[in-house]
Amino acid sequence: MTPEQVLQIAAQGVAAATPYLLAALGETFGQRAGVFNLGVDGVMLMGAFGGFYVALQTGSPLLGVAVAMLIGALMGILMAVSSVTLKAPQGISGIGLYMFGLGLSTLLFETLVRSPVPLRTGFDRVPIPILSDLPILGNIAFNQNVMVYAAFLLVPMAWFVLNKTVFGLNIRAVGQNPQAADSLGINVDRVRYLALIIGGVLGGAAGASLSLAQTKIFQENMTNGIGFIAVALVYFGGWSPMGVMFGALLFSIVTTLQLWLQALGVQISPSLITMLPSVMTIVALIIAVRLYRTGTPAALGKPYRRDEA
Amino acid sequence: MNKRWIAFLMAAALVAALVLGGGAAQAQDKLRIALISPSAQNDLAWSQSMADALKAVQAELGADKVELTISENLFRVPDAAAAMRDYAAQGYDIVIAHGTQYGASMFEVAAEFPEVTFAWGTASDYGEEEGLTNVFAYEARAEEGGYVNGVMAALLSKSGVLGVVGPVNAGDAKLYIDGFTAGAKATKPDIDVKVIFTESFGDTAKATESAKTLISQGADVLTGSAQQVPGAITEIQAAKGFWFGTQTDQAAGWEDTVVCVQVFDWTGVIKEIIALREAGTLGGKAFAISLESGLTMKFNEKLSIPDAVKQAAEETINAIIAGEIIPPGSPRELEPAATPDN
Numbered sequence A: 001m002t003p004e005q006v007l008q009i010a011a012q013g014v015a016a017a018t019p020y021l022l023a024a025l026g027e028t029f030g031q032r033a034g035v036f037n038l039g040v041d042g043v044m045l046m047g048a049f050g051g052f053y054v055a056l057q058t059g060s061p062l063l064g065v066a067v068a069m070l071i072g073a074l075m076g077i078l079m080a081v082s083s084v085t086l087k088a089p090q091g092i093s094g095i096g097l098y099m100f101g102l103g104l105s106t107l108l109f110e111t112l113v114r115s116p117v118p119l120r121t122g123f124d125r126v127p128i129p130i131l132s133d134l135p136i137l138g139n140i141a142f143n144q145n146v147m148v149y150a151a152f153l154l155v156p157m158a159w160f161v162l163n164k165t166v167f168g169l170n171i172r173a174v175g176q177n178p179q180a181a182d183s184l185g186i187n188v189d190r191v192r193y194l195a196l197i198i199g200g201v202l203g204g205a206a207g208a209s210l211s212l213a214q215t216k217i218f219q220e221n222m223t224n225g226i227g228f229i230a231v232a233l234v235y236f237g238g239w240s241p242m243g244v245m246f247g248a249l250l251f252s253i254v255t256t257l258q259l260w261l262q263a264l265g266v267q268i269s270p271s272l273i274t275m276l277p278s279v280m281t282i283v284a285l286i287i288a289v290r291l292y293r294t295g296t297p298a299a300l301g302k303p304y305r306r307d308e309a
Numbered sequence B: 001m002n003k004r005w006i007a008f009l010m011a012a013a014l015v016a017a018l019v020l021g022g023g024a025a026q027a028q029d030k031l032r033i034a035l036i037s038p039s040a041q042n043d044l045a046w047s048q049s050m051a052d053a054l055k056a057v058q059a060e061l062g063a064d065k066v067e068l069t070i071s072e073n074l075f076r077v078p079d080a081a082a083a084m085r086d087y088a089a090q091g092y093d094i095v096i097a098h099g100t101q102y103g104a105s106m107f108e109v110a111a112e113f114p115e116v117t118f119a120w121g122t123a124s125d126y127g128e129e130e131g132l133t134n135v136f137a138y139e140a141r142a143e144e145g146g147y148v149n150g151v152m153a154a155l156l157s158k159s160g161v162l163g164v165v166g167p168v169n170a171g172d173a174k175l176y177i178d179g180f181t182a183g184a185k186a187t188k189p190d191i192d193v194k195v196i197f198t199e200s201f202g203d204t205a206k207a208t209e210s211a212k213t214l215i216s217q218g219a220d221v222l223t224g225s226a227q228q229v230p231g232a233i234t235e236i237q238a239a240k241g242f243w244f245g246t247q248t249d250q251a252a253g254w255e256d257t258v259v260c261v262q263v264f265d266w267t268g269v270i271k272e273i274i275a276l277r278e279a280g281t282l283g284g285k286a287f288a289i290s291l292e293s294g295l296t297m298k299f300n301e302k303l304s305i306p307d308a309v310k311q312a313a314e315e316t317i318n319a320i321i322a323g324e325i326i327p328p329g330s331p332r333e334l335e336p337a338a339t340p341d342n
Helices: A005-017 A018-032 A040-058 A063-083 A090-113 A139-144 A146-164 A166-176 A178-183 A188-213 A228-238 A243-264 A268-292 B002-029 B045-060 B079-091 B101-111 B144-154 B170-189 B205-215 B231-237 B268-278 B307-322
Strands: B030-035 B065-069 B094-097 B118-119 B133-138 B161-166 B193-197 B221-224 B242-247 B258-264 B285-289 B295-299
Touching: A005 A139, A005 A146, A005 A188, A005 A228, A005 A243, A005 B205, A018 A040, A018 A146, A018 A188, A018 A228, A018 A243, A040 A063, A040 A090, A040 A228, A040 B030, A063 A090, A063 A188, A063 B079, A146 A166, A146 A188, A146 A243, A146 B170, A166 A178, A166 A188, A178 A188, A188 A228, A188 B205, A228 A243, A243 B065, A243 B193, A268 B193, B002 B045, B002 B285, B030 B045, B030 B079, B030 B144, B045 B065, B045 B242, B045 B258, B065 B079, B065 B231, B065 B268, B079 B094, B079 B101, B094 B101, B094 B268, B101 B133, B118 B268, B133 B170, B133 B268, B144 B161, B144 B170, B144 B258, B144 B295, B144 B307, B161 B170, B170 B193, B193 B205, B205 B221, B205 B231, B221 B231, B231 B242, B268 B285, B295 B307
Parallel strands: B030 B065, B030 B094, B094 B118, B118 B133, B133 B285, B161 B193, B161 B221, B221 B242, B242 B258
Antiparallel strands: B258 B295
């Protein structure tokens, strides 16, 4: 493998990390607030379809992303209503949300679009002047589409919001000890609603990045489980945006590497190479868990009831 | 009083028998066909090839003669098996289990409902060993059209690199890909055919990434099978290359990119199954569609394809039908080669 090929793999892998990264960043907000949303894949599918359909009809991928984020917000509210207001078990609510998103996006696609068609007006690469000419980093970091830039810019932003703002402190507080937060006058339910809405918005954007930038197509169930991997990436990243980004990059670069190895004719069974990203992720997960012990938000997965405090 | 009640009940029973019996007779007039498919009926691939054929047969014979029900997206075998049993129990005449993975379950259900005709593919086993007489099997000689596509792809490629976005290295996909590779190599021995398997049929993102990878490595003509390919076609469209397809016509939306598609046309198979059933034969036969009958090389009329390429394709099609070219995987490979008298 030539150095040039290594750089190409890295550039392709960075772009391919986008839907994982956006979805996992969104999930990080929910989980830091104590809500475990397994429905990300369904949110992504709704975002992918909504964004695709709007871009197909209007020719504007930006409008598509906006609609995808709005749909994501609504899906986040739906999750919040069932798991925060009605206190339904989070795992079951999430699976329900996933199935709802899968079913509705399929139904809408079959009714409104019917057959796969390519999107002529998706997000193409936008090389950033000067920076994209940099050796090595130029092509990897500065010759991507806007969804990629946005996703990676969100990493420091998410870190800042979670760690340096009052809102972030509230999120962490209701995720660690909702009783204590409540006694300090923080509205636990409202914070969890907002965290789930942020998660939905980013999940919708993740879906849109898939249908508007990465593939420029919509097909039913096109996420093929990316949302579930995103949930795992949150654990992998130790509930920190930087860790999540590292996990998303590792997963998608190794995935890209295995595609390149196959095309280069490396004589390994494709089934074996296909396992590579998952195996690498499990190994890294084991190492990561040993490295940082700050770990799980204490109230993760537990509906908060004031009377039980 | 009692007698009047009995009379009333008898009359009611008579009316009910007439209505229900009439209804049953009416239902029996109609041939009821159920399709169970692993992916969506609009997948531009395997499932759509059968759904399109069934709809065509229904249109030809009339919706008043043929009732068609499709259960799609039943990739999981237990779900598909439940659907098969359900349709058989509901009195459907023909149940088509459109996937190799359905075989074992379908044989079990077929044994329970000997009056119902079952058909499945890709397969050549119609349950003779199991003692079944109500199962048909069907398959496509996908290597034939694959070979023809390979010949054209080699002629159209300027870079000398062809790319294949494959699902798994098995079954119908393997036949197609091996045929494609052989056709390309026979045309240009030094051509490079790069193959990536996604190990999935429905991973749109990975198929797209595979296409990106192949294009990065110099491929200017791509092909691939399974329902996951639309993203890959879009990718080669953006790179201004060409695409060759299989299973269902994929040109709509990619008119400037798709050169030719090997279309699986199952209408002949379905009509024969219907005719055999009407003549009292419920199963016991394997069908194979090939370039001779059932497989159509559909050229994209909206794309100007060089005459030399089209001519090479026509010659290859004729040579395959005549048995002068035997693509890898063909059952003819097993037969003694027809050697000229010497």
